[in-house]
Amino acid sequence: MNSGKYEFLRVRRRFRQPLVTAHGVVEFVDRILLRTEIHDEIGYGEISPWPSFPTETVDEAREVLRSAQCSLSHLTATVSANKNTYPCLRSALSSCAAWNQIKSFSGKLKCAGLLTAPNPSLAQAKWGEGFKTIKLKINTQTSIADIKSILLVAPSDGSLRLDANGSLDLAAARSWTEFVRGEKQIEFLEQPLPVGHAGYASLGPDKIALDESFLAPGGANWGGPVVVKPALVGDWQEFHQWRTSHTGPVIYSSAFETAIGRQAALWLAAQESSTLADGFDTLGRFENDARDYHSAGPTVAGRSDLDWAKIWKELS
Ligand SMILES: [Mg+2]
Numbered sequence: 127m128n129s130g131k132y133e134f135l136r137v138r139r140r141f142r143q144p145l146v147t148a149h150g151v152v153e154f155v156d157r158i159l160l161r162t163e164i165h166d167e168i169g170y171g172e173i174s175p176w177p178s179f180p181t182e183t184v185d186e187a188r189e190v191l192r193s194a195q196c197s198l199s200h201l202t203a204t205v206s207a208n209k210n211t212y213p214c215l216r217s218a219l220s221s222c223a224a225w226n227q228i229k230s231f232s233g234k235l236k237c238a239g240l241l242t243a244p245n246p247s248l249a250q251a252k253w254g255e256g257f258k259t260i261k262l263k264i265n266t267q268t269s270i271a272d273i274k275s276i277l278l279v280a281p282s283d284g285s286l287r288l289d290a291n292g293s294l295d296l297a298a299a300r301s302w303t304e305f306v307r308g309e310k311q312i313e314f315l316e317q318p319l320p321v322g323h324a325g326y327a328s329l330g331p332d333k334i335a336l337d338e339s340f341l342a343p344g345g346a347n348w349g350g351p352v353v354v355k356p357a358l359v360g361d362w363q364e365f366h367q368w369r370t371s372h373t374g375p376v377i378y379s380s381a382f383e384t385a386i387g388r389q390a391a392l393w394l395a396a397q398e399s400s401t402l403a404d405g406f407d408t409l410g411r412f413e414n415d416a417r418d419y420h421s422a423g424p425t426v427a428g429r430s431d432l433d434w435a436k437i438w439k440e441l442s
Pocket of ligand 1: 317
């Protein structure tokens with residue numbers, strides 16, 4: 127019986143300009159690309175953890191891939207035996223399993239523009255490119271006045287999302303929450319407090335979105351908006367089951383994947399019909415490494431015209 131096999135490839139991607147987050151400076155990310163083969167069916171997936179998110183590391187995922195010795199049945203048995211572990215590897219395996227549908231996906235999605243600094247002229251440039259929603263990183267250095275200066279130049283149909291990446295304390299989170307709830311052009315404040323912070327109960331779910339915390343135990347019960355990174359969310363069938371019971375809005379978001387992970391993440395995001403913009407404005411940020419094949423902009427789309435076997439060969 128053919129129980130399937132796999133091969134994998136570790137790649138490093140260096141940012142053109144180091145990415146400044148609330149947790150430090152990210153200069154590069156490592157990814158593992160996965161190719162599975164079972165009964166002549168080929169699948170591709172990508173293991174792309176993101177610094178400071180509660181998942182396995184690339185090294186931990188690689189250890190599992192090594193010890194299963196390229197037997198797909200051994201790999202899936204190891205992963206299934208360790209419940210609630212290896213979410214990135216589970217996501218990659220889900221991508222491999224659905225690859226026949228993923229590779230033929232060419233649908234379009236509305237995309238939010240990503241700004242890494244609260245700069246009104248950068249925001250204006252994004253609005254000028256046609257983005258309606260802009261997502262902005264904030265930290266303890268950002269002031270409410272900074273955000274007001276951006277709202278001043280916002281078009282009347284433009285909106286903002288603020289993402290603190292868990293960097294605020296409870297007092298700061300409270301004043302930001304009050305501000306965000308009073309501004310109609312701000313959609314939500316994302317991850318104000320660290321993962322597991324008890325203060326979330328007192329802030330409440332109205333216009334408070336979870337991202338990092340959604341992946342941690344208990345996060346899935348949040349009644350407010352939830353940001354889902356397909357690359358980090360774990361098994362996609364389990365995710366779909368959760369999605370049918372969650373009534374709050376879900377925003378899908380990239381974890382800076384290569385074209386393999388991006389094609390899969392766009393496909394997963396398109397499984398739901400949403401009027402909200404998703405977070406895929408992550409292209410063009412790496413040194414030219416021939417691992418991006420999609421187009422950027424306020425509308426993003428899957429590509430059904432790519433020769434993935436050829437791309438895999440070029441990557442290997
Ligand atoms: Mg976030």
